[in-house]
Amino acid sequence: MSLKSIQKKLEYTKYVVGEQLCYYEPSRNKSQNTLVQELSSSLNKKQKSINPKFFYDKKGSQLFEQICKLPEYYLTRTEISILTQLYEKLPPHLNGDFRLVELGSGSSKKTRTLISILERLQKHVEYFPIDISKILRDSSKKLRDDYENLHITGIIDSYESGLEFIKNYDNKKNLIVFLGSSFGNFDYENGLEFLQKINSSMKKDDLFLIGLDLVKDKRVLERAYNDSQGVTAKFNLNVLSRINSELGSNFNINKFVHHAIYNESQNRVEIYLRSLENQIVNIPKARMILQIKQDELIHTENSYKYTIPEINKMLSMTGFRIKDIWYDEKQYFCLVLLSKND
Ligand SMILES: C[S@@+](CC[C@H](N)C(=O)[O-])C[C@H]1O[C@@H](n2cnc3c(N)ncnc32)[C@H](O)[C@@H]1O
Numbered sequence: 551m552s553l554k555s556i557q558k559k560l561e562y563t564k565y566v567v568g569e570q571l572c573y574y575e576p577s578r579n580k581s582q583n584t585l586v587q588e589l590s591s592s593l594n595k596k597q598k599s600i601n602p603k604f605f606y607d608k609k610g611s612q613l614f615e616q617i618c619k620l621p622e623y624y625l626t627r628t629e630i631s632i633l634t635q636l637y638e639k640l641p642p643h644l645n646g647d648f649r650l651v652e653l654g655s656g657s658s659k660k661t662r663t664l665i666s667i668l669e670r671l672q673k674h675v676e677y678f679p680i681d682i683s684k685i686l687r688d689s690s691k692k693l694r695d696d697y698e699n700l701h702i703t704g705i706i707d708s709y710e711s712g713l714e715f716i717k718n719y720d721n722k723k724n725l726i727v728f729l730g731s732s733f734g735n736f737d738y739e740n741g742l743e744f745l746q747k748i749n750s751s752m753k754k755d756d757l758f759l760i761g762l763d764l765v766k767d768k769r770v771l772e773r774a775y776n777d778s779q780g781v782t783a784k785f786n787l788n789v790l791s792r793i794n795s796e797l798g799s800n801f802n803i804n805k806f807v808h809h810a811i812y813n814e815s816q817n818r819v820e821i822y823l824r825s826l827e828n829q830i831v832n833i834p835k836a837r838m839i840l841q842i843k844q845d846e847l848i849h850t851e852n853s854y855k856y857t858i859p860e861i862n863k864m865l866s867m868t869g870f871r872i873k874d875i876w877y878d879e880k881q882y883f884c885l886v887l888l889s890k891n892d
Contacts, residue, residue, distance in 0.1 A: 556718045560711050571694045573686065573704030574715070585796060586836045593833075593840055599849040600789055602735050603708065606683035607792045613785040615657055620781060622773045625731055626660075628883045629761050632876050633663040633729075636885070640667055643757065643873055643887060647672045648725040651716055653709045654732045655679035658689040664727060664759075665697060673699065676722070680705045680712030710747065717751040724756045731763040731883070734818070734854040741854075745868035749890060758870065758888040765855045766882055768812045775810035775819050775853070783808030786823060786850055797835035805829055809847065818854045822847040861886065 557564065562574040585604060592599045606614070618626040650668060652661055658679060668675045677693070677700055679686055686704045694702055705712040716724065726748060736744055748758060775782055786808045790801035806823040813820050824847050831840040842848075856864075858875075861884070865872060870888040877884050 551718050553718065556715055560707065560715060562705075562707075562715075567691070568694070570700060571690055571702045571704075573690065573702075573706060575706040576711075582796060582835070585793075589793070589797075589833070590836050590838060593836075593838065593848075597849060598840075598842070598846070600793075602851040603682050604792065605785060605789050605850070606681075606685070607788075607796075608684060610785060610788050610792065611656065611683045611685035613781060613788060616781045617777070617785060618657075618659075620777045620779065622777045623782075624770065624774060624882055625763060628878045628880075629729060629731075629885070630660060630663070631878050632761075632883060632885045633660055635876055636663065637667060639874070639876060640664075640887070641671060644668075644671060644725070646723060646755075647674075648723050648757070649676040649678065651678040651680070651712075651724045651726045653680050653712065653726065653728040654730060655681045655689065656683070656685060656730065658693055660729050661727070662693075662696075664725075665693070665700060668725075669697065669699060675700050677702045678705065678712075678716060678719075678724075680707065680709060680716075682706070682708055709744070713747060713751045721753070723753065725759065726752065726756065727759045729759075729761040731761055731853065733760055734763055734856075735851060736854070737852065738854075742864060742868055745864065745870070749869040752890050754890060754892075756890070757873070760886050760888065761883065762856050762861060762886065763853070763883050764881060765817050765857050768814060770882075771812045771819055771855065772810065775821060776808075780808075782810070786810075786821060789850060790823065793833065797833050799831060799833040799835075801831050802829070806848075816854075817856070817860075818852045820849065821851040821853070822849050824848075858884075866891070 561576045561580050564574050566572045588601055617623050686706050690702045690704050705715055787803045790803050793799050794801055805826050809822040809824045811820055825842045827844050829842050869891050871891040873889055874887045875884055
C-alpha cells in the first residue's frame, strides 16, 4: 500500500512544522468516536473499566511527567540507569543505519540517550515517535531544537495505527523501542497479540527494544502506585475530568478515590477508581446513564510485572529472538533487545 493510501485509510492530516519536523494526526472526530465507542462498551460491563490510553490528555500527560519524578516511582530512574549502559552496549548490535521508532514516546526524555547513540554512529538520525497524546508535538519541537541532524516524523495515534503506518513506510531498517513498562498495561492474551503485531510489522534486520518491569517486593510496588504526594491519584482521577470535558458528562471527581493494589497471584498492580457513594452519571455524547454503587470499582489500569522465564516464554512464542538483556543494579527492571526469529 502506498504512503498516500495508508494516510487516507488512517484519516491522517500531515502537518509540516519545518524541514526537520512533521507529524500526522487523525481528525478530532475520529479520536472522539474512538473514546465514545470504547467507553460505551467498557463502562457497560459488569466490571466497569476505562482503557489506560485515555489517561493521556494534555493534563494527564503533564501529571505523568510529575509521576516520573516522584521518589516512590522507581521505574523511570531505573530504566534511565539501564539506558545509560547502552552507550557501550548497544552499538555492537547495530550494523548499518537505523531509524528510531518509539511506541508511546511521551516526553521523549529517555529517548535522548538512544538518539545520542545513533548520532555518534550515523550522519542523520530519523525518529518516528508514536503517541496517542498531543504531548508529542511539544516533545518533538524540543528535540528538534536540541539535535541538528535529527529528522522527526510524529504519529499522534494509537500504537497499532502507528505500526501500520510504519510498516508501509519504506525499506529502511528500524530500531523499534517500547519503554516505560507500558507493555505491562496489556493483559496476557492481548500482550501476546500485540507482540505478534510488532513482530509482523518488522523487516528481517529490524530490532526491537522493550522495557519491562520485574516482579519485586509488594511494598515497593504498592508505594510506587500510591505516592505520598497524591500525584498518581490526581492522574487516575483526571481521566474522569477528561471524559467530562470531551463527552459532556457529569462525573464528580470528589465522589471517587484512587485505589491501587498489587495482586500477587497475577503479578500485576491493579488500579481503580472507587465510588464513595451510590451515584448516577450521565454521559450525553455516549448516550449513557451509569448507575454506580457505593464502593464499586472502575478499573483503569493493570501494570504487569514479569519474571525472566515468563519474558523468555512470551517472546519466543511471538517469534522473537533475544539478542541481549540488560538490568539495573537491583534487578528491578530490564531492557530486552530482540530480533525476528527467522
Ligand atoms: C507510561 S507513559 C510512558 C512514556 C515514556 N515512554 C516513558 O517511558 O516515560 C505511556 C505513553 O504512551 C502513550 N500511550 C498510552 N497508551 C497508548 C496507546 N494505546 N497508543 C499510543 N500511545 C499510547 C501515552 O500517551 C504516554 O505518553
